[in-house]
Amino acid sequence: MAATGEPILEVGGLVKHFPMSQGVVFRRRIGEIRAVDGVSFTLRRGETLGIVGESGCGKSTLARLLMALERPTSGSVRINGREITRARGAELRQVRRNIQMVMQDPYTSLNPRMTVGDIVGEPYEIHRKVVPRRERRRMVQELLEVVGLNPDHVDRYPHQFSGGQRQRVGIARGLALKPEIIICDEPVSALDVSIQAQVVNLLERLQDEFGLAYVFIAHDLSVVRHVSDRIGVMYLGKLVELGTEDDVCERPSHPYTQALLSAVPVPDPRGRETRGRIVLQGDPPSPAKPPSGCRFRTRCWKARDVCAEQEPALQARFTTGHAVACHFV
């Protein structure tokens, strides 16, 4: 999992606002959902960056922006130095070869009418020059073998596989074009507990074998900790903390990160009576009307007047480069 240091994906000031409108005949714009609101980070070759946050924090919109499935309101996404946010047509296809996605739900993300071979080989239909037609079947079978499926099952349909096996099919499809970056959006959360570890192990083995870089988006902190070199914590469309796995999890410095970590149940009953836990009150505010200044201030126990007036920047506050967006660090 050692990152070689060379940046492969650079994200700068990424913003995505979705318009909200009202009315049927006379549609008027009444505001906007600020799903992603100024996110910057760098992903290095062979590295895993974990992104954690709760529903509505913008992590899935972020994934779609990185995949160029969604055009940002502003900001830039560069893969190997090449800007992708304004790419179109052939150029966009070229860019996408290098960045692939593994989705959350292996039940809905595979077309039930296509055989597994057609699903895994579909990228070759779009990028026809990558593998000559007569070699495709063999390539697909090789891919199935790489992800631990029986290559003889190439003509079966998704419903003939279990959830964990389907997720392997999705991973094989993601690998077909030999990308350097894979965006994993909740890749294990729809799977049974006894299957999750298998898929986590597979993703780690593939990373070592092919030198992949992962953006690993999940809400399960224990899985994210296990796979990530660095972790970014999102709240209401912004990164509030970014640092090495060790920095973020062992020395969490943003109050939200602290609350999030303390809410994760520990799989060990010893000492549970005395375990301290920060229980946040209420729900996150709406991304349509985020609070002024620091967005976490409405639920923060450290909030002062300055938090409502000034937005804290995500900046390195320790020598390790551990960045935190809080006035009181």
Next chain:
Amino acid sequence: MWRSSTAERDGRVPGGEALLTVDGLRVEFATRQGVVRAVNGVSYRIDPGETLAVLGESGSGKSVTAHAIMGLLDTPTVRVPAGEIRFHGTDLLGLREDDRARIRGRRIAMVFQDALSALNPVFTVGAQIGEMFRVHEGLSRREAERRAVELMDRVRIPAAAQRMYDYPHQFSGGMRQRIMIAMAIALGPELLIADEPTTALDVTVQAQIMDLLAELRRESGMAMILITHDLGVVADSADRIVVMYGGRVVESAPVHEVYQAPAHPYTRGLLESIPRLARKGRALPAIEGTPPDPLAMPTGCSFHPRCSYRQDNCVTDAPPRYRIGPTRDSACHYWREVLDGSHG
């Protein structure tokens, strides 16, 4: 190693009245592909005031057992060919539907995973909570509303007096789960069955809901069956645990003992596969294979195709629940090896 009567098989010293006992329960579903034995001889018991965690994956039969306790399986495709569910000694499966209805909701209540689909979208939440009192206690609309607001306060819904006029979709996931809990505790049940109550929720909201449930239990002394797949949630809140796999109970024990030393290879495998700090950078010890196909259950022990302790007799002989301690049992022929931690 011996087979025995329920109280002992369930791993407890006889004496002390159980609140609820499930004994040898079987549930079958007729499907187009054949008969699915979703619950295949399940026994467990829960004492008054206790929190019992029922842990298992999808298809383990944990929820079907709960639905049988609530009497929610009354459809033509379901059969209960054997078993008893005794509540204060009375077999619920032998009761007439109207007697059953008097227990359901009033003395045994249930909270579901998906609160949005469990609530009625066209009635206000105040009307839905109030309905509990109007139907079961014959209160007037005004009185029922007053009690509904009280309950919403009790489950910490802010501005309850105004929000009772809102509809379910106007609440967040966590608040909807609080409404479900309010309805469940409305009539002061002795037993609350919580079926994956926090699975659909974010982790900070999960912490709020688990805290609320703990507090309500402390105040009222009600017992709780907590159905979950999350070993973290179990460790946080349960007194005892029943682990289910393939429609059977594979291990039953006080919660501290299981986490210290599991006595069934499945439990052991689950505990080992949790990512922990010490395992960072290494492969997780994963359980190989996949959960069994309910239409083609393996012979003998249903875990044997995935088990690293497997011997020849596991393929042919289904293990009984061996009593392995004063309040523990394990359905594994090789529980001693598993307990010792020596690997098979």
